[in-house]
Amino acid sequence: MSTPQNSRSINLLLGKLAPFLKLGAASGGAALLAFLTQTLLARSLGPDDFGRFSAGLSLVTIMAPLACFGIGSFWLSVFGKEGWGAERWLGASLTYVRLSAGLVLAALAVWALYGPHDSTTTLVILVLLIFVLSQIVMELVGVLFQLEENYSAFALWQVLPHAIRIGLLALLLLLPVFAADLHSALAAFFLAAAAILVVGFALMRRRLSGQLALKGHGERPSTASFAPLKARLADVVRASMPFGLGGFAYLVYTQLNVVLVKYLGSDADAAYYAIAFMVMNAFLLLPNMAFEKILVPRIHRWYHQDLPRLKQVLRLSAGLVLVTSALGIAVLWLSADLIARFFFGAGSAPLAGALLILMWSIPLRSLSLCFGSVLFVGRFIKLRLWIVLITLFVDIALCMVLIPNAATSDGASAAAMAMVCAEAVMCLLFLAGMRYAIRHGERAA
Known part of the structure; x- marks a missing residue:
C-alpha cells in the first residue's frame, strides 16, 4: 500500500x-x-x-x-x-x-x-x-x-x-x-x-x-x-565566434569520414561506413538529448551558482552513460550480422565488420558529450574548439594512413578504426579540459 x-x-x-x-x-x-x-x-x-x-x-x-x-x-x-x-x-x-x-x-x-x-x-x-x-x-x-x-x-x-x-x-x-x-x-x-x-x-x-x-x-528585475x-555588434561577433567555429568544426568532424572513405577507398566503402555510423548514432540518442538539449542550460547555471551540484551530476551522468553504452555494445555485438544483412543482404560482411569496430565509439562519444558539456561555459569554448580541431587532425591523419592501405572492401573498417581512435583522443582531452575548468574556474581560461 x-x-x-x-x-x-x-x-x-x-x-x-x-x-x-x-x-x-x-x-x-x-x-x-x-x-x-x-x-x-x-x-x-x-x-x-x-x-x-x-x-x-x-x-x-x-x-x-x-x-x-x-x-x-x-x-x-x-x-x-x-x-x-x-x-x-x-x-x-x-x-x-x-x-x-x-x-x-x-x-x-x-x-x-x-x-x-x-x-x-x-x-x-x-x-x-x-x-x-x-x-x-x-x-x-x-x-x-x-x-x-x-x-x-x-x-x-x-x-x-x-x-x-x-x-x-x-x-x-x-x-x-x-x-x-x-x-x-x-x-x-x-x-x-x-x-x-x-x-x-x-x-x-x-x-x-x-x-x-x-x-x-528569479524574477525579472524592474526596468527602473x-x-x-x-x-555592441563587435562584442557579439567576438564572443560568439568560438561557439560558431566549435560547432562547425564538430559537424565537420562527425561527417568527414564518409567523404574521406569515398575518395580514399570506394563508393561501396562509403556506403558501409555511412550505415554503420547511422546505426551507432541511434545508440547515442539519449546522451545527445541529455547533454545538448536538457542539461546544457542547467550546466551553465550550476557552473556559476552551484559547482558542487554540477560535480555530482557529472559523476552520476558518467556512470549512467557507461551503463547504457555497455548495453548498446552488447546489442550491436549480437545483432551486427543481422543489421548488415538487412541493408545489403549477402554482401554485408564489410558493414558488419565496421559496426563491430565502430560500436566502441558509443562509450567514448557518450563520455565526451558528458565531459565536453562543461567546456561550453564562457571562455572555455575556446579550449573546446582546440580540442575538436586536434581530434579532427588525428582523425584525418589516421584515415589517410589506414584507408588506402586497407584490404579490398575493408575501407569502412579502416575508417571506423580511425574514428574510434579519434574518439578516444577527444574523450581524454575533454576529461582533462573538464577537470581544468572545474578546478580553476572560468577566470583561468
Whole structure:
C-alpha cells in the first residue's frame, strides 16, 4: 500500500524524468516522420528528381548553421552566467544573425545560379533558401524554450516542422488533383518552412520583448532598477565566434569520414561506413538529448551558482552513460550480422565488420558529450574548439594512413578504426579540459 511519502517520491522521480521522456518521445517521433518523409519522396519522385532534391536539401542544411553561427550556444552560455543581464546581448545578436543569414543566402543564390548543375537543381536550391531561414528560427526558439526549461513546448517544437512537412507532402503528392512531381515536393517544403517562420517569429517576438520566463535566476528585475549596458555588434561577433567555429568544426568532424572513405577507398566503402555510423548514432540518442538539449542550460547555471551540484551530476551522468553504452555494445555485438544483412543482404560482411569496430565509439562519444558539456561555459569554448580541431587532425591523419592501405572492401573498417581512435583522443582531452575548468574556474581560461 502506497504511503504519502512514497507518492511524493514517485512524483519527484517522474518530475526529474519528465524532460527526458518528453524529448525522447519527440526525438523518436521526429526521426520516424523524417524517415517517412524520405520514403514518400523517393517513391513519388523517382531516382533523378529525388537525387536533385536530396542534394539541394543537403546543401542548404549544411549551410544553415553558418547563418546562425554560434548564437544559440552563446545565448545558453551568457544567460547561464549573467542571468537577466544577458538580455543586453539580444539586440546585437539578432543584428548579427541577420547579417550572417544574408551572406549565406547570397552565397547559396550565387551557387544556385552559376554552379555546375542543370536548371532543375538551380530551382531546387532557390526554392529551398527559405529552409535556411526556418532553421535559424528553429534554433533560436528552441534555445529560448531551453532557457525557460519548458520541455513540453521544446518537444512539440522539435516535431512540428516534420509533422507539417509530411502532412503537406501527403496532400500534394498523394491526392490525384495534384501532380506527384518535384514541383509539388518543393511547394510542400516551402509552405512548411513558411509556416515555421510565421509561428517562430511570433514566439520570438513575445519572448524577446520582455516576456521571457527565464528559469533559475528569479524574477525579472524592474526596468527602473535594471538597465544593463547594451552589447555592441563587435562584442557579439567576438564572443560568439568560438561557439560558431566549435560547432562547425564538430559537424565537420562527425561527417568527414564518409567523404574521406569515398575518395580514399570506394563508393561501396562509403556506403558501409555511412550505415554503420547511422546505426551507432541511434545508440547515442539519449546522451545527445541529455547533454545538448536538457542539461546544457542547467550546466551553465550550476557552473556559476552551484559547482558542487554540477560535480555530482557529472559523476552520476558518467556512470549512467557507461551503463547504457555497455548495453548498446552488447546489442550491436549480437545483432551486427543481422543489421548488415538487412541493408545489403549477402554482401554485408564489410558493414558488419565496421559496426563491430565502430560500436566502441558509443562509450567514448557518450563520455565526451558528458565531459565536453562543461567546456561550453564562457571562455572555455575556446579550449573546446582546440580540442575538436586536434581530434579532427588525428582523425584525418589516421584515415589517410589506414584507408588506402586497407584490404579490398575493408575501407569502412579502416575508417571506423580511425574514428574510434579519434574518439578516444577527444574523450581524454575533454576529461582533462573538464577537470581544468572545474578546478580553476572560468577566470583561468
